[in-house]
Amino acid sequence: MIPDPHAHASADAATSADALSPDELKTICDHMADAAQRAARKLMTASGAAKDAWLKASARGLIAQTEAILAANARDLDHAQNAGLSRAAIDRLRLDSNRIAEIAHALEEIAALPDPLGETLASSIRPNGLEVRKVRVPLGVVFMIYESRPNVTADAAALCVKSGNAVILRGGSEAFHSNHALHRVLADALEPAGLPREAVQLVPVTDRAAVGHLLTRSDAIDLAIPRGGAGLIRRVVAEARMPVLKHYDGNCHVYIDQYADPDMAEAIILNAKVQRPGVCNAAETLLIHRAIAATMLPRIAERLLAHGVELRGDPEACALVPAMTPATPEDWDTEYLDLTLAVAVVDSLDAAIEHINRHGSKHTDAIVSRDLESVRRFAARVDTAAVMINASTRFNDGGQLGLGAEIGISTDKLHARGPCGLRELTTTKWIVTGSGHIRA
Structure with missing residues (x-):
């Protein structure tokens, strides 16, 4: 039986999905990509109030579930230490009550930020009377691939949904239980806020082949964002069929x-x-x-x-x-x-x-x-x-520079550079209004 990636499964149950055949794994990935695309279409017209309500409810949920999140993080830390991860990697992985409070506070800060969607970037009236506007719109579906830092689960979900995008999250295996605990809080708050549950999905397996499958789905996924070591980023750049926003080394x-x-x-x-x-x-x-x-x-x-x-x-x-x-x-x-x-x-x-x-x-x-x-x-x-x-x-x-949080720090020059917050997760649309205009 193929596990439902949207079911309220335990982390252990999700981990067992790694025994899936290649065809079963591809089916799960395709289901996630298609569901994210449907969710993105609903998010395009979701109200700012609904998105902010979800962010605030998620922040409260993280605080309420601190003990469960820390228990999940302890399992990841035990495994990391036994696996010989570096001191820096363990520091990035570690959660405590203060860090969870910081994650929750970041969600509240994002809720307080202006909704970037619909912002008019340029406007003019042409000599023939046509009104021309350039406005911000969502990208669509973002595939976020990251390592070590469990806080990225919340930050990426918050920034994507606030900017009108659905997101598929794929954290590293070293943070699997932590990411699952955080995702459960975020996902459970979506439908009560009037948003589609599939707006925030977490890949339920640690099999790296899942990343490869999703990177081929340019028909449903609009942007891939790898955040981790140079090896991860090079792999994503090589395999992705959609644009990639890169976060290379910080030398x-x-x-x-x-x-x-x-x-x-x-x-x-x-x-x-x-x-x-x-x-x-x-x-x-x-x-x-x-x-x-x-x-x-x-x-x-x-x-x-x-x-x-x-x-x-x-x-x-x-x-x-x-x-x-x-x-x-x-x-x-x-x-x-x-x-x-x-x-x-x-x-x-x-x-x-x-x-x-x-x-x-x-x-x-x-x-x-x-x-x-x-x-x-x-x-x-x-x-x-x-x-x-x-x-x-x-x-x-991102938080220090007033973005509320960031989905990464881009070392690219197109389309975004530096800390990427809400505005960097949007694109533009031209809206031209006439009154029966036809071109001669």
Whole structure:
């Protein structure tokens, strides 16, 4: 018997679906894609009040179900530790009552945001009397594939439904029980709010073949969003038959200019590296101007080393800080997601910009400087999704930038770049109104 992906099944029951034959698995995936397309058509005309009511009910449900969610997360954590997952991966996976409260609060913040649908982006009346408007409309169906972070289950569902899209969620096997517990709360709140239950679906199996099946359904799925390691993203890009919004590595840099305030520079690099090293907007490389390196770098290194950071430097940096390990060529291109930092001394602002544009991942890069001309040149010339000026890279985050939450941080340039919130999950439609106009 093929399990119903929309049934109120337990996580264990859903896991047993991994014994399905390829044909049975394809049937489930096709059913989900078709159901999501039907739900998306209903969501196109759903009221903002209904969507906000669902978000608020889901937030209350998450708080009410905290104990059950934490129990599911504990099962995932036990398995992750036994499987030898890295410290950074376990940190991304871990939930506690505070993190669940933060997830619930993010849903409430999204509910408070203006509905982007129907917004007029441009309008004009042509000389012949035609009224022309360009308005925001939903994308349709989003297929979200992600690893480790259970909060993405709620964030992605909330942003998609608020922007009028149905979503199919496929979390990593390491967070299977956590994702299932979160999804149950979200799904149970849909119909009471007047929305179709199929608007938020979770792939009920850990078999990776399910991802491949769904990536072929460009007739029903309008956008795929992979959020995870480079291997996952490369696979999705290679197999997807629909557009892909990519969230590649976060090889983020902090450049300390010769005109930097020393106390500010120290605080920013410490926060960017240490506050939460296992996330994509944590700093991975420190660049420091040669004019201040001899006085500033040993001071900064002492603070970083005291927090357990392993430093890997170029020859000049190693000469200034004996505890530093010599960097390899690969270090400049690495997203560590851990307490490791590459360090280089640069001759100039231009050298720092050149280093970032050669080795960076176009995610987030910061400058610490009191010189307006240095700041202006850095912001204009660094090819990145977000430039931080005298601020930590950790602020490149949807919630921190006022989006309520984010579905990811795109390192693409089309159609969205940087943190992707509600507006980035819409497209446009031209509406032309006449009064019997015909073209000569």
